[in-house]
Amino acid sequence: MTPPPPESKPASSPAPAPPAGLRERKKRRTRDALLRAALELFTSQGYEQTTVDEIVDAVDVSQRTFFRYFANKEEAVFAVQEMVERQFVEQLRARPPHEPPLQALRAAVLDAWNTIGDSIEQVVPVELHMRTFQLIESTPALLAVQMRRSIETEEEVARIIAAREGLDVDADPRPRVAVAAFSGVMRMTGRLWGAGEDLSVESMRVVTAAQLDELVPALAGDWRAG
Amino acid sequence: MTPPPPESKPASSPAPAPPAGLRERKKRRTRDALLRAALELFTSQGYEQTTVDEIVDAVDVSQRTFFRYFANKEEAVFAVQEMVERQFVEQLRARPPHEPPLQALRAAVLDAWNTIGDSIEQVVPVELHMRTFQLIESTPALLAVQMRRSIETEEEVARIIAAREGLDVDADPRPRVAVAAFSGVMRMTGRLWGAGEDLSVESMRVVTAAQLDELVPALAGDWRAG
DNA sequence: AGGCTAATGACAGCCGCTGACAGTTGACAA
DNA sequence: TTGTCAACTGTCAGCGGCTGTCATTAGCCT
Numbered sequence: 001m002t003p004p005p006p007e008s009k010p011a012s013s014p015a016p017a018p019p020a021g022l023r024e025r026k027k028r029r030t031r032d033a034l035l036r037a038a039l040e041l042f043t044s045q046g047y048e049q050t051t052v053d054e055i056v057d058a059v060d061v062s063q064r065t066f067f068r069y070f071a072n073k074e075e076a077v078f079a080v081q082e083m084v085e086r087q088f089v090e091q092l093r094a095r096p097p098h099e100p101p102l103q104a105l106r107a108a109v110l111d112a113w114n115t116i117g118d119s120i121e122q123v124v125p126v127e128l129h130m131r132t133f134q135l136i137e138s139t140p141a142l143l144a145v146q147m148r149r150s151i152e153t154e155e156e157v158a159r160i161i162a163a164r165e166g167l168d169v170d171a172d173p174r175p176r177v178a179v180a181a182f183s184g185v186m187r188m189t190g191r192l193w194g195a196g197e198d199l200s201v202e203s204m205r206v207v208t209a210a211q212l213d214e215l216v217p218a219l220a221g222d223w224r225a226g
Numbered sequence: 227m228t229p230p231p232p233e234s235k236p237a238s239s240p241a242p243a244p245p246a247g248l249r250e251r252k253k254r255r256t257r258d259a260l261l262r263a264a265l266e267l268f269t270s271q272g273y274e275q276t277t278v279d280e281i282v283d284a285v286d287v288s289q290r291t292f293f294r295y296f297a298n299k300e301e302a303v304f305a306v307q308e309m310v311e312r313q314f315v316e317q318l319r320a321r322p323p324h325e326p327p328l329q330a331l332r333a334a335v336l337d338a339w340n341t342i343g344d345s346i347e348q349v350v351p352v353e354l355h356m357r358t359f360q361l362i363e364s365t366p367a368l369l370a371v372q373m374r375r376s377i378e379t380e381e382e383v384a385r386i387i388a389a390r391e392g393l394d395v396d397a398d399p400r401p402r403v404a405v406a407a408f409s410g411v412m413r414m415t416g417r418l419w420g421a422g423e424d425l426s427v428e429s430m431r432v433v434t435a436a437q438l439d440e441l442v443p444a445l446a447g448d449w450r451a452g
Numbered sequence: 453a454g455g456c457t458a459a460t461g462a463c464a465g466c467c468g469c470t471g472a473c474a475g476t477t478g479a480c481a482a
Numbered sequence: 483t484t485g486t487c488a489a490c491t492g493t494c495a496g497c498g499g500c501t502g503t504c505a506t507t508a509g510c511c512t
Contacts, residue, residue, distance in 0.1 A: 021478080021479075022478065022479090023477085023478050023479075023489075023490080026477095026478085026490090027489095027490080030490095051466090051467065051468085052467080052468070052469090053467085061491080061492085062491065062492045062493075063468095063469090063492095064470090064491070064492065064493080065490085065491060065492080067468090067469065067470080068490080068491080071469095072468075072469075073468070073469090100447045100448050100449075101449065102445060102447070103447075140374055143374050143377070144370035144371050144373060144374035145370050147370060147373030147374055147376075147377065148366055148369050148370035148373055150373075151369070151373065151413065151414075151417070154414070165449055165450070167449075173436070173437055173440045173444070174440055174443060174444035174449060175444075176414055176418075177411055177414070177437060177440045177441055177444040178444040178445060180407075180410035180411045180413065180414040181406075181407035181408075181410050181411055181441060181444070181445060182407075182410070183410050184406035184407050184408070184409050184410025184411070184413075185403055185406045185407055185410070187377065187406065187410075188377075188380070188402055188403070188406035191377070192402075210399070211399060211403060214399045214400055214403045215403055215407060215445065216445055217400060218399070218400035218401075218403040218404040218407065219328060219404060219407060219441065219442055219445060221326045221328070221329075222326050223326075223327065223391055223393075223400060224391070247509075247510075248509065248510090249458075249459080249508085249509050249510075252459090252508095252509085253458095253459080256459095256460095277497090277498065277499085278498080278499070278500090279498080287460080287461085288460065288461045288462075289461095289499095289500090290460075290461065290462080290463095290500095290501090291459080291460060291461075293499090293500065293501080294459080294460080297500095298499075298500075299499070299500095
């Protein structure tokens with residue numbers, strides 16, 4: 001639907017390789033500095049309370065430069081998030097094709113959470129990313145964007161699932177429905193985790209697994225029968 | 227989590243009763259006029275392409291007045307949407323308590339779509355509301371807000387379901403999980419409907435019913451076994 | 453009629469964001 | 483090395499969403 005312009009992102013690997021030229025390296029440094037400064041300010045004093053001017057002052061570039069790296073204030077918040085999502089999609093594509101849909105989805109998320117740590121650290125401290133995640137959950141404007149992003153991923157995931165099963169997404173409703181239900185639980189899980197105490201990655205994995213285990217039972221006709 | 231301030235909304239009935247004094251009636255008229263003008267402009271020339279100044283010029287009030295009735299530009303878009311959501315929640319509360327959770331949810335949505343027509347018409351033409359729905363689905367910024375609103379409703383609905391079953395939402399994960407899965411499918415359904423041709427209310431009901439019927443089958447372990 | 457108060461208008465100003473233009477600095481070839 | 487080109491950046495001006503403030507208007511009540 002809305003693919004990013006080809007030159008704006010590497011679009012290949014979750015952790016972009018270190019670029020060759022001096023110019024490219026300089027760009028990366030500026031971008032990373034802006035990113036870190038932004039996330040640090042956002043998480044410490046709030047998203048809306050932080051002006052773009054504060055961010056650029058911390059990095060000592062012009063406001064215009066900020067908007068050349070990030071289309072808007074929000075985009076800075078979700079730069080890392082996007083890496084994680086791509087990681088998930090890749091993991092899903094790598095699942096053995098004989099797995100049932102739900103099992104593949106579940107395994108892909110949990111695997112993704114296992115391996116992203118390293119990729120993230122190359123850009124910002126993982127702990128900062130976790131605080132950012134919490135910031136998103138507690139800031140309505142950011143939560144809204146998060147939701148929209150997640151439904152954009154949904155369509156892509158639905159197509160992957162359909163392909164695995166040899167189905168047409170437009171002919172058979174099950175791929176989209178399954179992914180929609182799965183995504184609903186994922187979003188709810190993020191909310192629960194963000195509201196909780198333990199902000200570790202392991203905690204995230206535990207909560208995720210626990211909620212997913214309840215998906216099928218929760219849809220059973222009569223809960224009291226079980 | 228974030229209840230609106232008591233005086234900002236009637237918060238009682240989906241279709242607020244006609245107020246007594248001349249002052250109140252005048253306020254209602256101004257608000258409705260702003261609402262209609264806004265939706266009309268939004269749906270005809272796009273949300274971002276419409277400035278608040280254009281809206282207030284059409285109604286001949288000051289810009290400041292617009293922002294006294296609506297906290298921001300978005301809120302005008304979702305004023306009617308909110309009526310519909312409240313209607314759904316009320317329908318759900320009215321379901322017989324012996325119904326299984328999913329069945330109650332399904333019946334509540336379909337009933338809501340049956341009865342809202344009249345309530346809406348008191349404020350704006352139903353056809354305009356339907357176009358607005360489509361506008362939301364095709365405008366990223368609005369879709370984002372829509373998503374956030376829907377997860378705010380989710381928690382309330384989960385508590386209703388839990389109460390029906392005599393459960394504690396924090397102790398038993400199934401209410402939240404079931405509602406999350408259900409909501410995921412609902413959102414996806416709205417997206418499908420908005421992308422389709424038939425913008426009628428009946429079409430909405432048909433699509434909704436069809437997608438919900440697929441929820442349980444879609445989560446079955448092996449689709450090929452069926 | 454006249455005082456009280458809610459609703460409105462007018463104005464100034466902040467902040468996010470964009471277009472245009474000019475200056476600077478790496479890249480690359482002669 | 484040097485000159486040219488293209489990319490990156492800073493500066494400035496300006497729009498649109500949104501808010502605070504204060505004076506003005508207009509329904510309400512005695």
